[in-house]
Amino acid sequence: MNDSGQLYTIEGVAAAIMMVITAYxxxxxxxxxxxxxxxxxxxxxxxxxxxxxVVMDTPGENGVQSNLSKFIASDEEEDFNQTYYKLVNQxxxxxxxxxxxxxxxxxxxxTGDIEPIDFFKKWDYHRxxxxxxxxxxxxxxxxxxxxTEVLNDKVVLVEVLLWRD
Amino acid sequence: xxxxWRLSEDAQLSxxxxxxxxxxxxxxxxxxxxxxxxxxxxxxxxxxxxAVAYRTGVMLAEDPGNPYDxxxxxxxxxxxxxxxxxxxERLGLSIGRNSPAILxxxxxxxxxxxxxxxxxxxxxxxxxxxxxxQKLIFGDYPYNFHITLEEIESGRPWxxxxxxxxxxxxxxxxxxxxxxxxxxxxxDAIPDDTxxxxxxxxxxxxxxxxxxxxxxxxxxxxxxxxxxxxxxGFTKDTHLQSISWFPSGSLDIPTxxxxxxxxxxxxxxxxxxxxxxxxxxxxxxxxxxFNREKLAGLPAIIELRLMFDVTVSDGNPLVLENIANPxxxxxVLEVKVW
Numbered sequence: 001m002n003d004s005g006q007l008y009t010i011e012g013v014a015a016a017i018m019m020v021i022t023a024y025x026x027x028x029x030x031x032x033x034x035x036x037x038x039x040x041x042x043x044x045x046x047x048x049x050x051x052x053x054v055v056m057d058t059p060g061e062n063g064v065q066s067n068l069s070k071f072i073a074s075d076e077e078e079d080f081n082q083t084y085y086k087l088v089n090q091x092x093x094x095x096x097x098x099x100x101x102x103x104x105x106x107x108x109x110x111t112g113d114i115e116p117i118d119f120f121k122k123w124d125y126h127r128x129x130x131x132x133x134x135x136x137x138x139x140x141x142x143x144x145x146x147x148t149e150v151l152n153d154k155v156v157l158v159e160v161l162l163w164r165d
Numbered sequence: 166x167x168x169x170w171r172l173s174e175d176a177q178l179s180x181x182x183x184x185x186x187x188x189x190x191x192x193x194x195x196x197x198x199x200x201x202x203x204x205x206x207x208x209x210x211x212x213x214x215x216a217v218a219y220r221t222g223v224m225l226a227e228d229p230g231n232p233y234d235x236x237x238x239x240x241x242x243x244x245x246x247x248x249x250x251x252x253x254e255r256l257g258l259s260i261g262r263n264s265p266a267i268l269x270x271x272x273x274x275x276x277x278x279x280x281x282x283x284x285x286x287x288x289x290x291x292x293x294x295x296x297x298x299q300k301l302i303f304g305d306y307p308y309n310f311h312i313t314l315e316e317i318e319s320g321r322p323w324x325x326x327x328x329x330x331x332x333x334x335x336x337x338x339x340x341x342x343x344x345x346x347x348x349x350x351x352x353d354a355i356p357d358d359t360x361x362x363x364x365x366x367x368x369x370x371x372x373x374x375x376x377x378x379x380x381x382x383x384x385x386x387x388x389x390x391x392x393x394x395x396x397x398g399f400t401k402d403t404h405l406q407s408i409s410w411f412p413s414g415s416l417d418i419p420t421x422x423x424x425x426x427x428x429x430x431x432x433x434x435x436x437x438x439x440x441x442x443x444x445x446x447x448x449x450x451x452x453x454x455f456n457r458e459k460l461a462g463l464p465a466i467i468e469l470r471l472m473f474d475v476t477v478s479d480g481n482p483l484v485l486e487n488i489a490n491p492x493x494x495x496x497v498l499e500v501k502v503w
């Protein structure tokens with residue numbers, strides 16, 4: 001038999017083993033980075049922030065003003081802060097999370113322009129990963145002469161910028 | 166030898182080919198078995214746990230559970246688990262499909278009555294963890310879970326299962342919710358007036374089909390929730406003589422729960438000699454007391470009549486829908502899954 005152009009068995013075996021080892025090393029070292037983890041955390045932050053706004057915008061009795069509307073109408077930003085802080089930060093074991101937030105209110109002026117009001121701004125925001133949650137609220141019963149008088153009898157957009165410190 | 170009978174050597178497999186093919190097959194099988202291992206890196210367990218925790222949180226906060234049929238007054242929290250365990254299909258704590266994040270205290274009490282003992286199936290309580298995995302967590306993988314709920318102001322806690330072990334990563338979700346408590350009808354006794362009875366009228370139709378201008382969070386629900394009538398302001402020696410329904414005989418007051426409790430004891434066992442001077446009289450109509458069978462033969466308006474031995478009111482009937490109100494209490498719900 002003519003042996004030209006034949007693979008010598010021992011070399012073939014050696015080559016095969018090298019290929020298998022290479023394949024094994026490549027496969028076992030491959031790990032795929034999934035960037036979803038950050039996404040889940042932000043989604044939870046959004047959910048919680050919005051929950052807290054909905055809870056505050058639910059009146060305690062039928063036909064009564066909600067807490068959110070009341071705090072805005074009477075410009076009680078510290079009352080707002082105390083309520084909202086507990087809703088987003090309190091855990092069931094009694095400890096507190098480290099969420100911080102700024103609140104801006106957007107309203108429409110008589111000329112039709114949209115104007116913002118910094119309602120609550122106690123903490124500085126340094127470009128942490130933040131989410132924005134919003135809730136429409138009907139503001140009424142503002143006494144004439146109060147600083148928030150421009151909001152009277154208006155539906156305003158309450159926007160909370162929420163981040164974990 | 167005749168060439169005709171000699172085997173031809175053409176088109177035969179050579180030994181080299183056999184060896185080469187064998188090595189190739191071994192390598193191929195080797196790689197194929199490792200392919201499944203390649204995908205392990207794609208599956209991130211914490212993300213999986215977070216997703217399950219999120220889903221569980223949504224179900225608890227936004228779903229009323231199943232069965233849920235307001236027209237026929239069938240709710241999972243009114244089922245007796247000793248006999249109807251399999252009929253509870255899904256656990257959810259919300260008061261209705263369109264009222265997310267408003268939980269019902271009656272459902273919470275039922276949800277958090279659990280036991281991990283073997284005899285749990287014989288009692289009116291959920292078996293931990295089997296029932297919760299089947300009716301709340303879902304999925305083939307047997308997840309472990311820890312669910313807690315706490316009122317923000319009073320700190321009253323409910324808890325299910327044990328905390329995750331130390332250093333064990335777990336999926337986590339937290340929801341801010343409101344708890345709708347049993348409706349309370351506060352009544353002030355007026356000692357020196359003309360009436361010896363306090364009469365409370367209920368419009369059954371309005372209670373089954375509440376007016377649409379009242380949001381679900383503020384509706385008095387006498388079917389799923391307890392109803393508390395709290396009479397205060399007794400300033401002289403007063404004794405409760407009787408509690409009855411008008412028209413008489415329209416509803417009975419059984420000795421077994423669900424019934425009417427007077428200061429936390431069933432009405433039939435209540436000591437009528439108890440002096441109410443400077444005390445509260447709390448009348449609690451338990452959830453499940455009113456049901457479809459009982460309501461079927463009733464007139465549209467019924468009246469609960471409390472009779473005393475001295476004057477306590479001006480004699481005018483009170484309308485339940487006007488005086489009763491369910492308190493809403495903010496709370497935090499946490500779900501941990503691992």
